[in-house]
Amino acid sequence: MGRDLHSQWAKTRAWIAFGANLPSVVGTPLETLRAAVKQLRDAGVTVTAVSRVYETPCFPAGAGPDYVNFVAEVQSADAPEELLQTLHRIEARFGRVRKLRWAGRSIDLDLLAVEQEIRPDVVSVRAWITLPFVEQSVRAPDQLILPHPRIQDRAFMLIPFADLAADWRHPILDKTVREMLDARPTDEKSEIKLMPEVEILTD
Template sequence: MKMQQKVVLSLGSNQGNRLENIEKCIQLIHKKIGLILRVSNLYETPSWGFDSDPFYNCALVLHTSFSAEKILQKTDSIEKELGRIRQNTENYQARIIDIDIIDINEETYSSETLTIPHQQMQNRLFVLLPMLDLKLEWQHPILNKSVQELIETCKDKSDCKMVSDLDFLLKKHSINQLNYIAIEGNIGAGKTTLATKIAEDFNAKTVLERFADNPFLPKFYKDQNRYAFPLEMSFLADRYQQLSDDLSQFDLFKDFVVADYHIFKSLIFAKVTLQEDEFRLYKTLFDIIYKEMQKPDLYLYLYQNTDRLLQNIKKRGRSYEQEIEADYLEKINYGYLDYIKSQTDLNVLVIDVSDFDFVENQEDYVKILDSIEEKIKNYSINS
């Protein structure tokens, strides 16, 4: 389930405080479009195609889940917010800010409003030099040339001077300092979506629960009393096996592990679904297993109210989930919250995402990342 697209943008400004315009633009891109992975150096370049004041130019690469047209809408909105006024003319103009979409996933795209890759990129040194700074393993999908090869054949010989680096504008994240993050939540809370998104943004290995492979799950939703115990036992065995295997296998190419569940969820669900005598037996087995499990450096619980959970469950359309009742979801929520209150040696962060849409609204995703950063900072200070 790949969610993120890798996008290259080119930024330019030749009116007002050029550096401030670039700085504000980068902040808005991070807030409204996607996570910025790298930023180029800042260059001063002569105006291209018309006579005007020199530009400040840079390039950046980011991750975003938005479509090409959605990205264009958002970049236009950012330009407008920063004060750019577009004139009804085809001639080049001076501008407070200019954002060009250069590339998306090294793929081609064409519509009435947008062409990817940017049709003029190979002719513009002020695009190619900053893009080279990004150190991308990139090849033009039509010309089949790298950035360096495009620079060597570019006819634009403008004097593009490097002014400064822009590393200070790149938001630093501490999440890579962790070894293991467990993201938990009720059915339909969005834990798998968030785990996948974080993993793609921060180069993490994912451990995603294999609920779809459990043969007892559809039967359980139809007859809970009959299939509760075999369901919970099979889940416990599968979770133990998966977490034990994945957490013990170090991946040289990934920075940390992010899972969309924690082994303790087995006990929470079992307490809701099992009869009292069944639960006593189950807990005896669980306690033996739990002692052997690695504990996460951060336990993130996504809380959503029951109405929102039911909406999400209906929206994703899994047939065997459609008969889940509100009362069952509320019991699960209470089970999680009781568990969290009892944990004194676990680094727990609870975020109410009832009003969040961290896929369609980048600002909601940024709020979650900021909360994680604050939690890591405070935990480090108090440890």
């Protein structure tokens, strides 16, 4: 039974957002994120593609150094909930402590989407999507929410996501990554800068 359960996910695409703006035990944010990709592969997750790498201003403005951001496309035999646990274990190895919302961090791994999967249900995901901004700063889900409820609101997620899967369609909002990105304000998108000649997959 377990083998059959895992086989259903083996060829399923998922997308993970990588971000960091503080050093970790292994070095700079970029070095940390490279190491996290290796840890992900060591955990049995196949990394099939990585977006270009970007620099994004810290939010709120002036709260810390710029972030390094990119998105990886992966395949895993694990169910989405198991994949999320793998991401949390990797974050813990690099010193991530989940205390303050939107605080600077040595690593941030967000499971953006797993094909057209919805977790736990449409009503719950819609509730997190429409959560008032003031509550977003103090509340975090205690379970997996898929797709990630803030994809449509964050150019720093959408820009690298579009590098890999611009035509992926949100199963609830019925908009592609490209359409959601086009809807973001121009000034928000212009703040996100490409880091040229940066490679994440080195082998």
